[in-house]
Amino acid sequence: VLCWFYVFPGYRLPRDKDIVAEVLRQGDVWHKNQTGIDLYRNLLTKCCDPKRMFAVTKENSPIGKVLWYDGEIYHSHTVNSETYPLFVKENPLPLPLRKCAVVGNGGILRNSKCGKDIDQADFIMRCNLPPLSGEYVEDVGTMTHLVTANPSIIEKRFHNLVWSRKTFVNSMKVYGSSYIYMPAFSMAPGTDPSLRAYYSLTDVSSNLTMLFANPDFLLSVSKFWKAHGVHARRLSTGLFLVSLALGLCDEVTTYGFWPFSVDLDEQPISHHYYDNILPYKWFHAMPEEFVQLWHLHKSGVLRMKVGHCS
C-alpha cells in the first residue's frame, strides 16, 4: 500500500473540505479528559510558566531588566524608572481560574447564538478589541475579563492617540473592568502607542487595567507550538490566549476559531464575525493552528465550539 508519506513527502495539511468533513464526523461528541488537561497544564507550566510570566510585572521585570522584543531580533527595552512604575506588582489574575471561554473573532460566530454560553464562563478572554454591542450581543455575549489590544489597532483605529483620546476611552467602556493585554514589547514601534494607551486609561481613572504581554512568555509559547508542528512566522493572538488558558484554567472552551471560508453546512462565511478583512497570507498559519486545537478537542483537553449554541 502506498503511504501518504511517499506520495506527499513532508508535512501536508488536510484541505479545508476534509477538515469540515472531519469536524462533522465528530459531531457534538466531547468527553473531558482530566489526565490530558493536567498533562497540558504541566507542559505549559514547564515551558512557559504562564502564572508568573504572562505579563510584564514588577516581580519578573525589575529596573535594569532587558526585555528583548520577540518580534524583532536585536531590539530591546531596558526597564527604567519611567517604565517600571507602569507594571503591575505581580500576576493579578484571580487564580485558579475555573471555566474559561476563549473567544476568537471567526465569522463562524455570526448567527451562532453563543452569547449566553460565553457569558456563563467564569473568565472570558477576547482578541483585538472586538465589537461587542448591538447586533453582536446574541452571538458573542457582553462580558469580558481580558482582552488583547495590538498596538497596530491603536494606530489604525485611534490615530495613534496623538490627538483626542476620548474616542478610545469611550470605546473601551464596553470591556467593563477587564484587563487590556498589550504586546508593548514585541515590536519597537509598538511601545509608544502602548504607553499612550496606558496613560489614556489611567489619566481618566478607567476601570480597566493595562497588562503588558511579556515578550519572554510570547517567545516560549511560540517555541512550544513550533515543537508541536505549528510553522507560522507568528502565532495568532487566539493561540496565545488558548495557551494562557490551558496553563491557568480548570476548563477551557473556545468559540470563534474557524479559519475557513465555509461553515459546517458548506455555506460561505466571512473571516471575522464583524467584517471580512483577511489576514496577510503567510503571516499566520491559522488552519495549521486549527488542526492542533481540534486534536486537543478530540482528546478532551479543551472544548471547541464551532457550530450553533442552542
Ligand code: CDP
Ligand atoms: O490578530 P489576529 O489576526 O491573529 O486575530 P483576529 O483576526 O482579530 O482574530 C482573533 C483570533 O481568532 C485569531 O488570532 C485566531 O486565533 C482566531 N480566528 C480564527 O480561528 N478563525 C477566523 N476566521 C478568525 C480568527
